[in-house]
Amino acid sequence: MNTKISRRQFMQGCSAAIAAMAGARLTNVAFAAQDSPNDTLVVVFLRGGWDALNVVPPLAGDDRGFYEKARPGLKIPDNALLPLNDQFGLHPALDPLYDLYQQGHLGIVHAVGLNFDTRSHFDAMEYIELGTPGSKATTSGWITRHLQSAPGGTSGLLPVIAAPSQPTALLGATATVSMSSVGDFTQWDNGLLAEQQVALRRLYNGDTLLHQVGLRTLDAVQAVAPVAETEYRPSNGARYEEDELGTQLKTVAQMIKMDAGLKVATVDFGGWDMHEYESWSVNDGWMPNQLRSLGSNLANFYLDLDSGYTDRLSVVVISEFGRRLAQNDSQGTDHGHGSVMLALGGAVNGGQVYGAWPGLHNDQLYDHADLAVTTDYRQVLGELLVNRLGNPNVGEVFPGFEAGGLGVFAK
Amino acid sequence: MTQISRRDFIRLTGLTAAASALAACAPDQPPSVSPAAPQATYAPAEPILPVPPENLPDLSIIALNRLAFGPRPGDLEAFQSLGATDEERLAAYVEQQLNPDSIDDSEWEARLASLDFETLNKSLEDLFREHIVENPYDDNDDRHWQWFVLPADETAEVTFLKAIYSRRQLQELLADFWHNHFNVYGWHEDATPLFASYDRDVIRAHLFGNFRQFLEAVASHPSMLYYLDNRSNSDAGPNENFARELFELHTLGAESYLGVRDQAAVEKDASGVAVGYVDNDVYEAARCFTGWRVDDDTGEWEDDVGMSGRFLYYKPWHDRFNKLILGQYLPADQEDMQDARDVLDLLAAHPGTARHIARKLVRRFVSDDAPESLVQAAADAFLAHKDSPDQLRQVYRVILLSPEFRQTWGGKIKRPFEFAAAMFRALNADFARVPDGIRWTYTMMGQGLFEHHPPDGYPDEAAAWANSMAMLYGWNLTVGVVENWWNEDEEGRRAVIDLRAQTPPESRTAASLTDFWIARLLGRALPEDSRQAIIKVMAGDYAPDAELSDDDINWRLSSAVALVLMTPEFRMR
Numbered sequence: 001m002n003t004k005i006s007r008r009q010f011m012q013g014c015s016a017a018i019a020a021m022a023g024a025r026l027t028n029v030a031f032a033a034q035d036s037p038n039d040t041l042v043v044v045f046l047r048g049g050w051d052a053l054n055v056v057p058p059l060a061g062d063d064r065g066f067y068e069k070a071r072p073g074l075k076i077p078d079n080a081l082l083p084l085n086d087q088f089g090l091h092p093a094l095d096p097l098y099d100l101y102q103q104g105h106l107g108i109v110h111a112v113g114l115n116f117d118t119r120s121h122f123d124a125m126e127y128i129e130l131g132t133p134g135s136k137a138t139t140s141g142w143i144t145r146h147l148q149s150a151p152g153g154t155s156g157l158l159p160v161i162a163a164p165s166q167p168t169a170l171l172g173a174t175a176t177v178s179m180s181s182v183g184d185f186t187q188w189d190n191g192l193l194a195e196q197q198v199a200l201r202r203l204y205n206g207d208t209l210l211h212q213v214g215l216r217t218l219d220a221v222q223a224v225a226p227v228a229e230t231e232y233r234p235s236n237g238a239r240y241e242e243d244e245l246g247t248q249l250k251t252v253a254q255m256i257k258m259d260a261g262l263k264v265a266t267v268d269f270g271g272w273d274m275h276e277y278e279s280w281s282v283n284d285g286w287m288p289n290q291l292r293s294l295g296s297n298l299a300n301f302y303l304d305l306d307s308g309y310t311d312r313l314s315v316v317v318i319s320e321f322g323r324r325l326a327q328n329d330s331q332g333t334d335h336g337h338g339s340v341m342l343a344l345g346g347a348v349n350g351g352q353v354y355g356a357w358p359g360l361h362n363d364q365l366y367d368h369a370d371l372a373v374t375t376d377y378r379q380v381l382g383e384l385l386v387n388r389l390g391n392p393n394v395g396e397v398f399p400g401f402e403a404g405g406l407g408v409f410a411k
Numbered sequence: 412m413t414q415i416s417r418r419d420f421i422r423l424t425g426l427t428a429a430a431s432a433l434a435a436c437a438p439d440q441p442p443s444v445s446p447a448a449p450q451a452t453y454a455p456a457e458p459i460l461p462v463p464p465e466n467l468p469d470l471s472i473i474a475l476n477r478l479a480f481g482p483r484p485g486d487l488e489a490f491q492s493l494g495a496t497d498e499e500r501l502a503a504y505v506e507q508q509l510n511p512d513s514i515d516d517s518e519w520e521a522r523l524a525s526l527d528f529e530t531l532n533k534s535l536e537d538l539f540r541e542h543i544v545e546n547p548y549d550d551n552d553d554r555h556w557q558w559f560v561l562p563a564d565e566t567a568e569v570t571f572l573k574a575i576y577s578r579r580q581l582q583e584l585l586a587d588f589w590h591n592h593f594n595v596y597g598w599h600e601d602a603t604p605l606f607a608s609y610d611r612d613v614i615r616a617h618l619f620g621n622f623r624q625f626l627e628a629v630a631s632h633p634s635m636l637y638y639l640d641n642r643s644n645s646d647a648g649p650n651e652n653f654a655r656e657l658f659e660l661h662t663l664g665a666e667s668y669l670g671v672r673d674q675a676a677v678e679k680d681a682s683g684v685a686v687g688y689v690d691n692d693v694y695e696a697a698r699c700f701t702g703w704r705v706d707d708d709t710g711e712w713e714d715d716v717g718m719s720g721r722f723l724y725y726k727p728w729h730d731r732f733n734k735l736i737l738g739q740y741l742p743a744d745q746e747d748m749q750d751a752r753d754v755l756d757l758l759a760a761h762p763g764t765a766r767h768i769a770r771k772l773v774r775r776f777v778s779d780d781a782p783e784s785l786v787q788a789a790a791d792a793f794l795a796h797k798d799s800p801d802q803l804r805q806v807y808r809v810i811l812l813s814p815e816f817r818q819t820w821g822g823k824i825k826r827p828f829e830f831a832a833a834m835f836r837a838l839n840a841d842f843a844r845v846p847d848g849i850r851w852t853y854t855m856m857g858q859g860l861f862e863h864h865p866p867d868g869y870p871d872e873a874a875a876w877a878n879s880m881a882m883l884y885g886w887n888l889t890v891g892v893v894e895n896w897w898n899e900d901e902e903g904r905r906a907v908i909d910l911r912a913q914t915p916p917e918s919r920t921a922a923s924l925t926d927f928w929i930a931r932l933l934g935r936a937l938p939e940d941s942r943q944a945i946i947k948v949m950a951g952d953y954a955p956d957a958e959l960s961d962d963d964i965n966w967r968l969s970s971a972v973a974l975v976l977m978t979p980e981f982r983m984r
Binding site for chain 1: 453454455456457458459460639640643644645647648649650651652655659665668670671672690693824855857864865867873874875877878879880882883886887890891893894940941943944945947948966967969970973974977978979982
């Protein structure tokens with residue numbers, strides 16, 4: 001506690017030094033003591049529509065038969081699946097997450113998604129991220145409205161980061177700083193950087209989005225500078241994969257550990273649109289490789305933050321839709337409907353598969369083709385808002401929607 | 412790279428005390444900032460809107476920033492000499508640019524000839540054979556990969572240089588537009604070497620031409636066939652990937668997508684064509700395109716399939732039965748390729764396609780918030796000229812000569828590609844081959860050329876590009892460029908900027924140097940406080956109107972020039 005106070009005083013002195021050099025205070029930021037009781041939200045968006053039916057396939061019963069018949073070249077053998085319960089198994093490439101499932105930190109929601117008639121990537125992503133299915137006229141993302149409507153508003157030195165770029169869910173969120181990695185988030189110095197920064201604050205003194213982004217960038221560069229110059233050592237021996245997702249999650253972990261008030265981080269993981277050659281075998285090929293990256297990086301992210309941060313961490317993994325039950329002749333799957341969401345965190349009631357299972361009989365499928373949606377994705381996020389993010393105003397975040405109780409996130 | 416160290420900076424600027432205070436702020440292990448948390452809230456920002464009419468810059472500025480990648484020295488003056496009135500000047504400029512062959516581009520051609528690109532003139536067949544089938548290097552040799560990606564790398568590099576040097580600027584902007592519209596990820600694992608042909612034989616060959624012909628050239632080029640998987644689309648289990656994006660991205664657009672419902676329930680126009688499309692139209696179109704593949708029998712087991720890398724219509728894979736597309740019945744057993752050609756005919760002539768293309772073009776060339784009147788006028792021209800060989804040229808003319816084009820400024824920001832090219836043009840940079848450092852730094856802004864993986868192309872709205880990575884790496888690129896950090900690398904790649912040589916020798920005060928470079932780079936004034944902020948950096952400890960020594964000028968001019976390029980005003984279009 002003692003060190004914390006002295007560090008705080010130290011840093012206040014520093015911000016004064018930066019401000020003196022800069023000739024201006026850090027924009028929009030005033031320093032004052034505050035400890036948020038709420039979780040940091042991390043949203044991992046899998047772009048392209050992941051094949052949920054191969055992530056969490058049925059393990060037994062009639063549905064197992066429908067599944068195997070529809071996917072002669074792509075089915076995961078039942079003896080290769082990691083059993084989640086009597087009904088479902090987990091793709092073996094997600095093995096690192098299986099431990100977290102068994103420890104109760106990972107929950108799975110099946111047959112979840114956007115309850116709106118579209119099989120377009122771009123429509124589906126936009127509706128999900130705007131939080132207004134059926135309307136694209138919305139001018140802010142769902143996370144933006146959460147930040148605006150949460151009691152106390154948005155504050156903090158670096159409340160929102162997007163890795164690597166700002167998604168639609170953060171449309172209109174001026175607090176957002178996009179960042180590909182901490183180490184790269186530095187402003188280059190030709191010897192006159194400090195004077196240039198003073199000038200830049202004057203050049204960007206304005207109200208438009210462009211001006212505001214300029215000022216936010218300057219703030220963030222100065223805030224991150226001490227961390228950017230040192231090599232990051234993850235806690236507990238965690239090892240991120242040397243890929244984009246690993247870099248991004250590592251960045252988020254670093255920002256969380258900066259204790260600079262990170263409230264939301266978004267991470268994009270693309271490459272899930274597998275119309276062709278989804279996998280060569282259970283453990284080799286496109287889909288297994290993607291899943292291995294996802295599982296390993298998430299598990300290591302959790303391990304890294306299991307150093308005092310997981311109690312206030314909620315991670316959600318979402319994709320715009322799942323894929324068709326029946327495979328095509330290119331050893332791939334086309335766009336479908338119902339999907340799977342993952343919830344990871346210290347307060348997740350894990351070790352369970354949530355959601356009403358609609359079944360895979362032809363009459364039970366959406367449009368006689370895809371897994372149906374029985375749980376609206378907003379139900380998961382709505383519960384998260386109320387139980388973990390301290391925001392009871394679900395109706396402002398998702399207009400016209402009332403969140404029910406799934407029980408994935410503990411209060 | 413000759414970056415000046417912090418120690419040098421302290422010594423040179425005499426700011427020792429302040430810098431030490433900052434240095435002391437670097438925390439000891441572990442690095443954890445702070446604080447204490449702030450109470451401020453983040454107010455929503457004002458949107459980026461066009462300036463009011465009374466604040467419009469000179470038309471030459473609008474034209475050179477929206478019909479070109481920004482002015483090079485002399486361009487604004489050349490524009491002024493094209494006529495007696497704004498209308499005359501713009502009309503003359505637009506006509507020149509709409510007829511690129513009429514423009515003398517010998518300066519660029521001479522530069523290009525000196526750069527020793529190896530692959531850009533190879534035919535599709537040669538690219539396929541030399542870089543895929545007969546790659547001379549062993550799989551495990553790094554050179555195998557380098558040889559495989561060389562045509563795509565060279566295409567990206569030459570595109571960057573053409574944006575800077577070619578005088579056929581509208582052609583370059585349109586190539587960028589259509590590359591994004593018919594997006595192909597350049598380094599797709601199966602098709603990378605063919606990208607040089609896609610750029611030359613499809614995108615550049617058709618961008619002033621007829622949309623229907625353009626569409627078929629795209630649909631039948633191996634780059635697209637690989638990228639959206641139609642190469643494996645067969646009647647045994649159709650692959651919908653290409654068909655869906657053909658409707659949603661290439662032609663009708665998402666605004667004509669009516670979702671998952673019965674085709675029979677969709678309203679028809681006077682000629683019996685459905686006003687929009689549903690999922691079933693996508694499935695039926697996928698069936699129409701079965702058998703459109705690539706002649707690439709890599710396993711050497713298929714009858715009637717060779718290894719040329721060309722487009723192949725493969726009848727054994729084609730679904731011969733009848734189909735229903737946009738309310739139109741296609742009978743079974745049509746002649747070869749006719750089913751898909753009927754789909755392309757229907758889509759290319761559809762009013763929804765005309766509006767979709769028109770809106771995207773207006774958004775590209777005028778404003779993010781495309782004026783509806785102009786969208787309609789452009790869509791009308793699209794349909795009126797749908798059978799003419801220069802249909803698209805007619806559409807561009809309507810947009811570029813419109814009052815909306817002349818009377819709109821600032822409703823867009825430069826995307827990274829436009830920003831970078833505009834900077835190099837304004838600085839009159841002298842490039843050999845593009846240094847890797849420039850490519851890397853530019854790519855960090857988020858718009859690596861042909862590196863967009865999803866099929867929708869890079870976004871074209873300010874909100875998508877007003878982000879901290881684009882901001883920060885735009886600044887970093889600027890500093891690196893004005894400091895000549897990339898003036899030579901091992902392979903002789905370089906970009907050189909000589910600021911002093913471009914500065915009038917009589918300019919020796921901070922104010923006059925700043926004013927010269929503001930006028931030179933922006934062609935217009937900055938807000939007074941911005942001007943003062945830059946003068947202060949140029950002046951250092953001296954007064955704005957004090958004569959500076961050569962040492963002072965050499966030390967500070969690059970920073971002042973960089974700041975002009977770092978302004979929000981430089982990012983406006």
